[in-house]
Amino acid sequence: MGSTMQEVSxxxxxxFWVFSFTHVKSQECxxxxxxxxxxxxxxxxxxYQNGATVKVNCATGYIGSYKLQCENGNWRxxxxxxxxxxxxxxxxxxxxxxxKLTVGSEFVFGATVKYTCRPGYNMTSRIDYRNxxxxxxxxxxxxxxxxxxxxxxxxxxHGFMRKSDRGYLYTCDSDYKTFDGKWWGEVTCQGxxxxxxxxxxxxxxxxxxxxVFKVINQGNxxxxxxxxxxFECEVxxxxxxxxxxxxxxxxxxxxxxxxPPYVENAVITSHEVGTSQxxxxxxxxxxxxxxxxxxxxxxxxxxxxAPTCTYS
Numbered sequence: 001m002g003s004t005m006q007e008v009s010x011x012x013x014x015x016f017w018v019f020s021f022t023h024v025k026s027q028e029c030x031x032x033x034x035x036x037x038x039x040x041x042x043x044x045x046x047x048y049q050n051g052a053t054v055k056v057n058c059a060t061g062y063i064g065s066y067k068l069q070c071e072n073g074n075w076r077x078x079x080x081x082x083x084x085x086x087x088x089x090x091x092x093x094x095x096x097x098x099x100k101l102t103v104g105s106e107f108v109f110g111a112t113v114k115y116t117c118r119p120g121y122n123m124t125s126r127i128d129y130r131n132x133x134x135x136x137x138x139x140x141x142x143x144x145x146x147x148x149x150x151x152x153x154x155x156x157x158h159g160f161m162r163k164s165d166r167g168y169l170y171t172c173d174s175d176y177k178t179f180d181g182k183w184w185g186e187v188t189c190q191g192x193x194x195x196x197x198x199x200x201x202x203x204x205x206x207x208x209x210x211x212v213f214k215v216i217n218q219g220n221x222x223x224x225x226x227x228x229x230x231f232e233c234e235v236x237x238x239x240x241x242x243x244x245x246x247x248x249x250x251x252x253x254x255x256x257x258x259x260p261p262y263v264e265n266a267v268i269t270s271h272e273v274g275t276s277q278x279x280x281x282x283x284x285x286x287x288x289x290x291x292x293x294x295x296x297x298x299x300x301x302x303x304x305x306a307p308t309c310t311y312s
Contacts, residue, residue: 008141012145013070022151028047028070028235029050030047033075036066038058038062039066044222046176047196052282053070054070055067062085064081064082064203066080066165067079073296083250085108086094087109088107088132088137092130096118097115097117097123097142098118098143099120100113102114104229107132109132110132112130112131113130116128117279120147121144124143125140125142127139128142134193134252151189151193158173164186168186171183171184172198175202177203178198178201186286190292202203205242206223206245213238213249216232216233216267229242230271236268237260258298258301258303265309266288268280268281269282288309288310289311290303293307294307
């Protein structure tokens with residue numbers, strides 16, 4: 001009788017232990033049953049006991065998290081911040097170019113934008129796309145530069161030219177310089193036109209007169225040393241003397257004629273000097289009409305009647 005009771009007790013104990021273990025196991029929660037997408041399970045345990053809480057982070061490239069609690073074998077959500085793709089913001093515009101999304105529909109993790117240049121421009125960047133990564137957009141915003149248009153070749157007298165990335169580099173020979181006093185520079189082809197047409201002149205020659213004297217239509221001329229020249233300035237005739245490469249202003253006094261009459265709203269377009277007389281030709285400014293003789297003469301040191309310019 002005693003041994004029978006012992007056997008019964010052992011069976012009951014084993015059965016109770018098996019039931020308790022099975023019951024506890026049935027109350028555990030497996031991380032495999034977490035239903036949320038785009039979450040990181042690699043740093044979680046396989047199972048959690050009843051009553052345990054766990055924080056579930058979003059996968060790489062996503063932002064958000066969940067706080068869950070195990071209740072009798074099932075997960076209960078305590079806090080939910082849905083996993084969404086990490087935003088990168090605007091990828092950046094490029095002057096004279098455009099871009100479009102080639103992967104994805106928003107500026108978020110995993111998206112790709114491709115840049116193209118507008119007509120008349122070339123892309124000088126090696127990479128023409130950007131990808132939205134964890135830390136933001138990769139690569140740099142591509143650069144679009146104007147296509148070089150064909151410009152007619154030209155030669156440089158008293159100088160040397162060599163090809164550059166954008167056009168030509170030029171250097172004047174010894175004792176020569178450009179109009180602005182430089183002896184070297186660079187010209188670029190822009191829309192079929194050279195940015196400059198350099199001309200190397202002797203150090204003893206004179207180029208353009210400084211703009212402060214307001215000479216009209218002097219052009220890109222070269223003037224020899226020790227020569228006196230007359231130009232047309234905004235205030236009338238003006239005389240200069242080229243002295244060792246530098247301009248010296250002088251008074252204009254030909255055949256004892258006084259300075260030509262000043263005509264308001266007009267400019268003198270020509271000043272002719274003869275052996276016995278001088279003559280000047282006036283032209284009214286835009287929107288003004290001339291009355292009287294456009295060309296007047298200076299005879300015996302006296303100018304004829306000057307015209308007038310009236311608003312029309």
